[in-house]
Amino acid sequence: MTAVPVPHLVVDRRRDTAETVTLRLEPVGEALAEFAPGQFAMVHCFGRGEIPLSVSSVQGTGGLAHTIRSVGAVSDGLCATRVGDVVGLRGPYGTSWELEPARGQDVLVVAGGIGLAPLRPLILGALAEPEAYGRVSVLVGARTPADLISREELEQWATAYTGVTVDWPDTGWHGDVGVVTQLLGRAPFDPDRTWAFVCGPEPMIRATARDLAQRGVPPERIRVSLERNMRCATGHCGHCQLGPLLVCRDGPVVGWEQAQPLLSVREL
Amino acid sequence: MSVTTAPAVLDRDGLDALVTALVGQGRTVVGPTVRDGAIVLAELASADALPFGWGVELEAGRYRLVRREDGAAFAHSAGPQSWKTFLHPARERLWSADRTPEGHVSFTPEEPAAPDYAFLGVRPCDLRAVAIQDRVLTGGRYEDSGYGARRRRALLISVDCVEPGATCFCVSTGGGPAADPGYDLALTEVVDGDGHRFLVRVGSEEGARLLEAVPHRGADPATETTARASVDAARDRMGRSLPPVDLRALMGASLDAERWDDVAARCLTCGNCTMVCPTCFCVTTEEVTDLTGDHTERWQRWDSCFDLDFSYLHEGPVRSSGKARYRQWLTHKLSTWHDQFGTSGCVGCGRCIAWCPAGIDITEEVAALHTESETER
Numbered sequence: 001m002t003a004v005p006v007p008h009l010v011v012d013r014r015r016d017t018a019e020t021v022t023l024r025l026e027p028v029g030e031a032l033a034e035f036a037p038g039q040f041a042m043v044h045c046f047g048r049g050e051i052p053l054s055v056s057s058v059q060g061t062g063g064l065a066h067t068i069r070s071v072g073a074v075s076d077g078l079c080a081t082r083v084g085d086v087v088g089l090r091g092p093y094g095t096s097w098e099l100e101p102a103r104g105q106d107v108l109v110v111a112g113g114i115g116l117a118p119l120r121p122l123i124l125g126a127l128a129e130p131e132a133y134g135r136v137s138v139l140v141g142a143r144t145p146a147d148l149i150s151r152e153e154l155e156q157w158a159t160a161y162t163g164v165t166v167d168w169p170d171t172g173w174h175g176d177v178g179v180v181t182q183l184l185g186r187a188p189f190d191p192d193r194t195w196a197f198v199c200g201p202e203p204m205i206r207a208t209a210r211d212l213a214q215r216g217v218p219p220e221r222i223r224v225s226l227e228r229n230m231r232c233a234t235g236h237c238g239h240c241q242l243g244p245l246l247v248c249r250d251g252p253v254v255g256w257e258q259a260q261p262l263l264s265v266r267e268l
Numbered sequence: 269m270s271v272t273t274a275p276a277v278l279d280r281d282g283l284d285a286l287v288t289a290l291v292g293q294g295r296t297v298v299g300p301t302v303r304d305g306a307i308v309l310a311e312l313a314s315a316d317a318l319p320f321g322w323g324v325e326l327e328a329g330r331y332r333l334v335r336r337e338d339g340a341a342f343a344h345s346a347g348p349q350s351w352k353t354f355l356h357p358a359r360e361r362l363w364s365a366d367r368t369p370e371g372h373v374s375f376t377p378e379e380p381a382a383p384d385y386a387f388l389g390v391r392p393c394d395l396r397a398v399a400i401q402d403r404v405l406t407g408g409r410y411e412d413s414g415y416g417a418r419r420r421r422a423l424l425i426s427v428d429c430v431e432p433g434a435t436c437f438c439v440s441t442g443g444g445p446a447a448d449p450g451y452d453l454a455l456t457e458v459v460d461g462d463g464h465r466f467l468v469r470v471g472s473e474e475g476a477r478l479l480e481a482v483p484h485r486g487a488d489p490a491t492e493t494t495a496r497a498s499v500d501a502a503r504d505r506m507g508r509s510l511p512p513v514d515l516r517a518l519m520g521a522s523l524d525a526e527r528w529d530d531v532a533a534r535c536l537t538c539g540n541c542t543m544v545c546p547t548c549f550c551v552t553t554e555e556v557t558d559l560t561g562d563h564t565e566r567w568q569r570w571d572s573c574f575d576l577d578f579s580y581l582h583e584g585p586v587r588s589s590g591k592a593r594y595r596q597w598l599t600h601k602l603s604t605w606h607d608q609f610g611t612s613g614c615v616g617c618g619r620c621i622a623w624c625p626a627g628i629d630i631t632e633e634v635a636a637l638h639t640e641s642e643t644e645r
Contacts (some may be wrong), residue, residue, distance in 0.1 A: 003410065004362075004363045004375045004376075004377045005363075005365070005375050006375070007372075007373045007374065007375065028372075028373075044365075046365060046367055046373060046564055047555060047557045047561060047564045048555055049553070049554075049555040050553065050555075050566070071582035072582055084371065085371065086367075086371060086372065086373040088365065088373065088375060227581060228579070228581070228586065229578065229579055229580050229581060229586070231551065231552050231553045231568075231571075232551070232553070232568075234408075234409075234410035234412075235404075235408050235409070235410060235608075236404070236405055236408075236410070236412050236549065236551070237550060237551050237552065237553070237568075237571070238549060238550030238551070238571070238573065239550065239552070239571070239578060239579070241573075241596070241600065241604070241608075243599075243604055243607075244603075244604045244607030244608060245607075245608075246608055249408070249409070265523050265524070266592070267586060267587045267588065267589060267591075267592035268523070268586075268587075268592070268596075
């Protein structure tokens with residue numbers, strides 16, 4: 001059966017940054033299966049098309065939501081929807097972050113820009129069970145202070161450490177300036193018993209995973225989320241290939257031991 | 269399957285009756301026929317439309333029809349099309365959506381209105397290609413429902429290859445020139461002093477029923493011997509071959525080979541090889557709206573990894589150089605296809621060689637990559 005989108009009502013719309021909007025969605029009729037943090041949906045904007053979007057909130061904790069950055073025709077159309085509009089959703093697709101193996105260990109979350117959105121339900125999951133995990137740290141890098149999403153949440157989250165840095169500060173910024181990897185030294189984690197979860201632009205993923213590996217975190221405990229062009233999400237269109245991987249099926253979340261050799265080849 | 273039907277022989281009238289029987293069943297019979305200076309695949313009203321007395325002359329970047337004295341119908345190798353034209357068509361609607369004035373949106377899946385195809389003259393290489401597309405489009409967690417519907421209803425009549433072309437290399441990909449299982453009926457064409465006839469092997473119950481419905485006789489030893497001999501001879505007459513090495517490993521270890529620069533200097537990135545390839549399955553999607561703006565349709569169409577948009581992310585294409593796109597095509601075909609779908613993506617039909625406007629030869633490129641890897645060692 002060809003997967004057909006399921007109508008979802010936009011029940012809340014929040015503007016996060018000049019480019020970014022979060023849409024909270026509820027099914028009009030039948031509901032989709034539960035999403036796991038890290039998985040994605042194909043989101044349809046009427047008359048414009050369909051794009052893959054990771055969930056920034058899942059049904060279990062606060063309801064389904066997508067945080068969307070306007071970068072093309074479809075994402076632009078989705079950002080322009082209003083409460084009461086209907087969008088189409090199909091999914092859940094792909095692999096998830098898999099927090100379960102990190103039980104009893106330190107959890108280190110490193111995000112670049114809107115890469116924080118797919119990590120958000122993972123962070124909420126870890127913080128919901130503080131006794132189950134070791135120290136939970138969240139490190140966020142953004143281009144400018146105005147590009148930071150979830151700023152209030154970042155201040156409220158009861159993490160062991162939360163660090164935020166920007167590339168280009170504005171006059172009101174008193175925090176860190178520079179790349180997110182420079183915060184790694186401040187986060188309290190024991191490399192031997194840490195699971196790291198990384199999402200952001202590819203150069204940021206490469207730099208972060210490289211530094212984490214140098215600090216002794218085993219590559220298979222560094223989970224990264226990959227992005228490739230995707231038309232179908234069902235393994236049939238061929239667009240999301242990354243070497244041996246079909247990112248829609250074998251990703252988007254993969255271990256660094258799998259991603260590292262692939263991301264080190266130019267234009268693979 | 270409990271088919272034990274012994275090999276049979278059809279003569280020319282029997283072949284006519286076969287097509288007539290299929291048409292009579294309401295099937296859309298598709299087979300080779302001559303059109304516009306090529307042997308194309310098209311709907312056949314009768315066996316008369318088959319390319320009797322036509323052969324082909326092939327080289328890298330070259331395809332010509334040639335007359336044959338023997339009047340054979342299937343003495344030609346792969347043409348510009350393959351069966352994916354019918355099973356996995358170039359354009360297909362996936363679903364449509366409608367919006368009411370109140371803003372309600374409903375999605376309607378496309379019901380695959382598949383004709384009941386009968387494919388006549390499927391070459392062994394193409395039979396394997398169909399099996400590969402089966403794995404890709406129906407063998408995973410999700411099924412391409414349009415393909416699945418058409419495929420399940422299709423009847424396949426293969427014809428063994430006795431006249432391989434200069435661009436053929438199926439044997440070095442582990443197949444041909446005789447058909448592997450997967451056919452309903454398998455024919456081997458025999459033309460000699462005893463006449464023009466077809467040895468028939470039965471591969472399915474449906475094939476057995478079809479054979480029962482047309483005039484045929486039991487296979488005689490002479491026809492069987494001649495048929496086997498000509499297929500055996502074809503095995504040794506392949507125009508080309510891939511190097512007999514572990515291609516999957518070779519490709520995986522050649523990602524930074526210098527040969528990619530060499531081939532990229534010749535490759536026009538036109539995508540012809542992906543269009544004619546019988547296993548290339550990649551598609552893209554398009555959103556089409558009507559003038560009211562309240563009806564929208566999702567269409568799927570063939571796409572090519574040689575297109576810049578294929579790997580486009582919002583920063584730009586991942587594979588912007590022609591070198592990276594050729595490397596993607598070849599390494600996918602021969603190596604990462606194994607990782608993704610448990611099989612190679614190449615059947616050795618030679619189409620990509622014949623239809624490349626620059627005459628790029630996949631067997632030559634692989635041989636060069638092999639030589640380069642040996643030199644470096």
